[in-house]
Amino acid sequence: MPAPTTATATATTNNNPPTPLDFKESDTIPLPPPKPFQPSLRHPASRKSIYDRALSRPPSSTSLPAFAHLFNTLITYHHAKSASVSEIEGRLNRAGYPIGIKMLDLLLYRQGGKAVRPTRLLDLLQFVHGVLWRGLFGRAADALEQSTSKREEYMIVDNEPVVNTYISIPKEMSQLNCAAFVAGIIEGVCDASGFGTEGVSAHWGEGDEMWPGKTIFLLRFQEKVVEREEGIKAAGG
Amino acid sequence: MSVTTQHTTPTELMVYRVVFALLIINKAGGLIYTRTFAPGLQKLDSNDYLILAGTFHGIHAISRSINPAPPVPPAPGNRRPPTTGIESMESSHFRLTCFQSPTGVKFLLFTSPEQPNTDVIVRRCYEVYGDFVMKNPFYSLEMPVRVEKFDRALGAYLARP
Numbered sequence: 001m002p003a004p005t006t007a008t009a010t011a012t013t014n015n016n017p018p019t020p021l022d023f024k025e026s027d028t029i030p031l032p033p034p035k036p037f038q039p040s041l042r043h044p045a046s047r048k049s050i051y052d053r054a055l056s057r058p059p060s061s062t063s064l065p066a067f068a069h070l071f072n073t074l075i076t077y078h079h080a081k082s083a084s085v086s087e088i089e090g091r092l093n094r095a096g097y098p099i100g101i102k103m104l105d106l107l108l109y110r111q112g113g114k115a116v117r118p119t120r121l122l123d124l125l126q127f128v129h130g131v132l133w134r135g136l137f138g139r140a141a142d143a144l145e146q147s148t149s150k151r152e153e154y155m156i157v158d159n160e161p162v163v164n165t166y167i168s169i170p171k172e173m174s175q176l177n178c179a180a181f182v183a184g185i186i187e188g189v190c191d192a193s194g195f196g197t198e199g200v201s202a203h204w205g206e207g208d209e210m211w212p213g214k215t216i217f218l219l220r221f222q223e224k225v226v227e228r229e230e231g232i233k234a235a236g237g
Numbered sequence: 238m239s240v241t242t243q244h245t246t247p248t249e250l251m252v253y254r255v256v257f258a259l260l261i262i263n264k265a266g267g268l269i270y271t272r273t274f275a276p277g278l279q280k281l282d283s284n285d286y287l288i289l290a291g292t293f294h295g296i297h298a299i300s301r302s303i304n305p306a307p308p309v310p311p312a313p314g315n316r317r318p319p320t321t322g323i324e325s326m327e328s329s330h331f332r333l334t335c336f337q338s339p340t341g342v343k344f345l346l347f348t349s350p351e352q353p354n355t356d357v358i359v360r361r362c363y364e365v366y367g368d369f370v371m372k373n374p375f376y377s378l379e380m381p382v383r384v385e386k387f388d389r390a391l392g393a394y395l396a397r398p
Binding site for chain 1: 368369372373374375383384385386387389
């Protein structure tokens with residue numbers, strides 16, 4: 001319990017039962033006493049929730065319609081709150097970001113004792129392409145590419161993103177790709193492993209007859225990350 | 238001779254067994270989706286489709302309330318099971334199969350009379366609707382269905398190559 005001097009002063013005044021005169025002068029309404037905490041989490045018959053399970057246990061697969069329902073609600077919420085397509089994407093991205101930060105630790109923990117945090121750029125990209133994708137969607141991503149024009153840009157391609165299985169984008173917002181949520185997860189993983197990004201975004205891969213839902217995740221790393229990587233390479237690492 | 242019959246019979250069946258069209262009517266009687274699957278059908282204009290949907294909705298409601306069979310006493314504590322209304326209509330050239338979802342959405346499937354298992358087909362259409370329309374965050378309830386993946390999935394299931 002941190003107790004700086006100013007905080008103690010206010011705490012002692014709050015502990016005294018305030019007189020009715022005080023309320024008239026301060027123009028405040030006393031808050032009702034807090035209700036005792038009652039967990040709303042429902043437990044299965046074994047009385048074990050998801051939090052009681054061992055972390056190292058291999059993940060069991062979740063029902064896709066159940067996920068679709070949650071993701072649907074997330075999108076509807078952010079759609080109602082945003083004015084533009086880019087704002088929806090930004091909000092979905094921020095919703096995925098904390099998941100990415102936790103996924104990095106969780107996946108490394110589940111890999112067992114030999115696992116190490118990706119320390120090189122290519123290791124990180126392969127981690128995202130393989131381990132992260134398998135952990136989230138049960139399969140690896142379809143391609144990993146480097147931009148030909150910019151050295152700090154990399155692309156991960158998913159031909160049919162699982163999160164978009166049931167989602168059709170209306171014509172008036174055709175630029176929107178709800179896999180921005182996954183882009184946020186990738187961004188969280190990159191940032192948490194020390195490879196700062198300028199942002200990860202999801203784009204439609206256009207003109208593919210075979211895969212109409214093809215999505216390209218564009219990873220833009222910070223300049224200093226690329227410089228550090230080249231420094232290690234030059235030093236023979 | 239037997240060889241030729243073996244060759245012609247499947248192709249003739251292919252010609253006659255056809256799904257003509259699918260209509261979806263919302264619970265208020267409004268037409269929210271219409272699509273034809275076979276080439277060379279007689280054209281209806283959009284107004285006629287709306288009238289057809291509204292009329293069928295009314296007749297279906299009547300058919301639910303006129304039930305000549307004596308009412309079955311319901312199990313204690315249960316409500317009397319509702320009558321389903323029109324489930325299929327047949328004529329010399331087509332069969333209409335109607336499936337009503339628990340929420341009141343009606344699926345009308347127009348097929349040729351030779352088409353078997355129309356109830357299975359119409360339930361599969363309901364499943365596709367549940368997947369790609371109801372799970373789509375950008376679809377607003379009771380409104381016309383303009384959903385790309387629904388069109389694609391229905392086409393893959395019903396349209397003949």
